[in-house]
Amino acid sequence: MITIRNLTHVYPGSRKTAARVAVADLSLDVGEGEFAILSGPNGSGKSTLFRILCGLARPSGGSVRIAGFDLAREPAAVRGVLGVVFQSPALDKHLTVAENLAIQADLYGIGADVFPARRDQALGWTDLGGRLDSRVETLSGGLARQVELAKVLMTEPRVILLDEPTTGLDPVSRRNFLGALRALQRRRGLTVLMTSHVFSEAEEVDRVAILREGRLLAYDTPQALRAMIGTEMVVIQARDAVALAARLERDLDLRTAVVGDEVRLAETENGKSLPILERILDGYRSDLRAIAIKQPGLDDVFVRITGKAPGERGTE
Missing domain, CATH: 3.40.50.300 (P-loop containing nucleotide triphosphate hydrolases)
Structure with missing residues (x-):
């Protein structure tokens, strides 16, 4: 049409x-x-x-x-x-x-x-x-x-x-x-x-x-x-998201994305996020405000594909 x-x-x-x-x-x-x-x-x-x-x-x-x-x-x-x-x-x-x-x-x-x-x-x-x-x-x-x-x-x-x-x-x-x-x-x-x-x-x-x-x-x-980005992901609210993301990539060889005050880790299959969450809690608890495992939504697809958060400003 x-x-x-x-x-x-x-x-x-x-x-x-x-x-x-x-x-x-x-x-x-x-x-x-x-x-x-x-x-x-x-x-x-x-x-x-x-x-x-x-x-x-x-x-x-x-x-x-x-x-x-x-x-x-x-x-x-x-x-x-x-x-x-x-x-x-x-x-x-x-x-x-x-x-x-x-x-x-x-x-x-x-x-x-x-x-x-x-x-x-x-x-x-x-x-x-x-x-x-x-x-x-x-x-x-x-x-x-x-x-x-x-x-x-x-x-x-x-x-x-x-x-x-x-x-x-x-x-x-x-x-x-x-x-x-x-x-x-x-x-x-x-x-x-x-x-x-x-x-x-x-x-x-x-x-x-x-x-x-x-x-x-x-x-x-x-x-x-x-379905493009897996079935679950770890999302971290951090005191300094950029610094924490750099440390996680360097120390734990994790792939991260920073969205505002959040660090989002590369998506995994069901059940594989929990060991990652435990490693982060063991080594970086003082850097965290909150941490959770969630199912990816369309906003996560948007961030993955565009590299920007929904509503992030630009010129049109």
Whole structure:
């Protein structure tokens, strides 16, 4: 449903700055009815790729097809099947929920004869039933995001793009929004591509793509990505993570990675981490704040593949 081939985008330089490659020869497929998440450190090219897919930027090279339509040659046809939820709110906070939805209907040519049915269907999954006459500025962040998605659903898209839609939501609102989105996606057979750096959001999706410096480093199911790095790992919270990692590599010949104040050891098979943990406790207890054996999650895959912690800053 989304086919990206050899996509490249270069921001031109100036007298003071060199040209910068934001997306480099990227190829990616999202199948019909799949829910995929696109992740990577800040500066990995996510925002540039999202702008290209939305038609807001023209790539330097390569091609994009959405629902069989070429984005460069058939932009109107692409817009007819595409719904977009941007990271920044696209609602008029001084208008009511109903007024925001009515404006969306006018913009998309949804006539008065079908608007009530489209609106009610788009709102059916939400908690907005009694809030149609409420101004958006009085809604919680979670409810406002529901209005954003309801606007998109009212146009009956086949493909939905979402740019970090849970930014600013509390954990409960984030979970509720994603749960409703996943249920809608399955029920309607929607194809969804969403950017996110919160890996708890990626555990239940069909595929996860990880980018770094504009290049696609991995694209697979969450289960397959976790399997890449073993079944358990030792994680140490240290008083001086860099110094401890250097000592463990020198003294015990262990392979380490430092993430913030944590030292993470190379992943092993089940049962093989305990002897390593005991050796560290015997020789380095005073350097530790905490130590544990854990099963690798998608955040650990992210660190292994990109060399950075989720949310680590860069330029995009």
